[in-house]
Amino acid sequence: MRELHHRKTLSAVAEALSYSTSAVSQQVRLLEKEVGVALVEPVGRRLRLTPQGLTLVMHAEKILDMLERAEADVSTSLVQPTGTLKMAAFQSAALTFLPRVLLELQELHRDLSVEFHQGEPEETVPALQSGEYDLILAEEYPGMPAPSVPGIVYDPLFEDPLWLAMPATTAATMDPEQDLIAQLSGAGWAVEAQDSVPRTWVINECRKSGFEPRIVCSSEDLYVQLRFVEAGLAVAVLPGLALEQASPNIRRFATATGLQRRKILAGYREAAKNRPALTATLAALHRASTQYSNNY
Numbered sequence: 001m002r003e004l005h006h007r008k009t010l011s012a013v014a015e016a017l018s019y020s021t022s023a024v025s026q027q028v029r030l031l032e033k034e035v036g037v038a039l040v041e042p043v044g045r046r047l048r049l050t051p052q053g054l055t056l057v058m059h060a061e062k063i064l065d066m067l068e069r070a071e072a073d074v075s076t077s078l079v080q081p082t083g084t085l086k087m088a089a090f091q092s093a094a095l096t097f098l099p100r101v102l103l104e105l106q107e108l109h110r111d112l113s114v115e116f117h118q119g120e121p122e123e124t125v126p127a128l129q130s131g132e133y134d135l136i137l138a139e140e141y142p143g144m145p146a147p148s149v150p151g152i153v154y155d156p157l158f159e160d161p162l163w164l165a166m167p168a169t170t171a172a173t174m175d176p177e178q179d180l181i182a183q184l185s186g187a188g189w190a191v192e193a194q195d196s197v198p199r200t201w202v203i204n205e206c207r208k209s210g211f212e213p214r215i216v217c218s219s220e221d222l223y224v225q226l227r228f229v230e231a232g233l234a235v236a237v238l239p240g241l242a243l244e245q246a247s248p249n250i251r252r253f254a255t256a257t258g259l260q261r262r263k264i265l266a267g268y269r270e271a272a273k274n275r276p277a278l279t280a281t282l283a284a285l286h287r288a289s290t291q292y293s294n295n296y
Contacts, residue, residue, distance in 0.1 A: 001031065001039065001053060002060045006130050008046045016132060031056075064131070065151065068271040081276035082111040088124040089116070089137035092222050092241035093264065097292060098137075101284045108284075112277055120220055122196060125149060128267055135281055140263040141201040153270045155282060157289040159261040163243060163252035165226070166235040171251035180253050182209035188216030190225035190234040198262075202237050205255060226250075264289070 003013040010028075014021040032039050039053035049057060089098055094116070102114050119127070121138040128136045129149050138154065140146045141162075146154055164180055166187075174183055189206070191213070192199040199218075206213040217228045222242040228234040230247050237255055239262055254260070266285050272278050 001028070001049070002057050002064070003130055004028070004040065004047060005049055005054070005057045006126055010047065016127075016130065061151070065269075065271045068269065069274075071272075071275070073274060080111055081109050081280045083277055084113045084115055085135060085277040085281055086115045086117070086133045087135045087137075087281070088119045088127065088133045090120050090139065091118060091220070092239060093137050094118050095223075096241045096244055097288045101281075101288045104284050104287070105281060109280055112280060114281065120193075120196065121146070125152070125267065128152060128269065131269075134268065134272060134275075134278060136267045138265045138267045139197070140265060141197055142260050142262075144197050144201055146265055146267070151270055152267055153273065154265040154267050155286075157264045157266055157285055158292045159263055160239045160241055160292070162237055162239055162255050162260045162262055164235065164255045165229050165238045165243065165246070165250055165252050167229060167232045168249050168251050169232060170235060171253070174253070176253070179209055181205055181255065182211070184235050185209070185211040187214070188234045189213040190217035190219070190228045190236040191215055192222075192225075193218060193220045196220070198237075205237070 003016055004010070004024075007013050007016060010021050010024050013019075014024045017024070028040060035052070035056070037052045038050050039056060040047040041050055042048075098116075102116065105112060105114060117124075117133070119136075121136070124133060124136040125138060125147055126149075127133050129152060137157075138146050139160075164184075166174075166184070170184075170187065174180060185206075189202070191202050203213060216234050217225055217236075219225055222238060225234070225236045226238060226242060226246060229236050229238075230249055243250065243252065266282055268278055268282070
């Protein structure tokens, strides 16, 4: 019922829990029979929980939270962190500092296994809440804070500068004393996927400068965007992590008078904060983040 509340469809619940859709449907009907009231109602192609279903989910959240706290308290008696920690992060982190973090954990804690998945915050935050992941890396763009989710805690790691990236030929035409983004109103733009926070932020910045960007590349893969910029096909706003291996042809400018930055965050469930596997991984992330904070 909790998964259905978060994921909205039986098929999504079945996929998350590794059940068949019919098995999930049968369990819902069985639960309704045991409780004696309807717990869900159809709304288009989705199911919506009734007030009684929401009450049940509220208690389920408390029960699952208590179980996770109990597991964390028991594991604190162990000398070394053990078990498997499921972690998710976006691409630019996965291709830069994260492998070093995982290598350090492997050397320090032989009995701890980290299972990594790549994903964007739009999908990993709900998956963290439902228990699919134990730890995620999220991001905050200026004026667009990370989603506030009950039971989820964010630890700030470091700030990653946002650069207006373009090929040298385009940069040669720019007047650094004027609004740089406004001067690119006729350029093609490379942005992230529809409805993503980075794409929304870039479009809003262009609108502030008086135009709607002409999008020629839409990709969650920042390195695809970078290749378009390097080829002279587009300009883009790219974070420092994505520009670590940019070609010498790329020029970067601040997106505004002051250099703007995205915040890199570590997200986890508050109920699991005492779990040794989590605290060890967070400590390794903070150590690696110090290096990046000094660089930027």
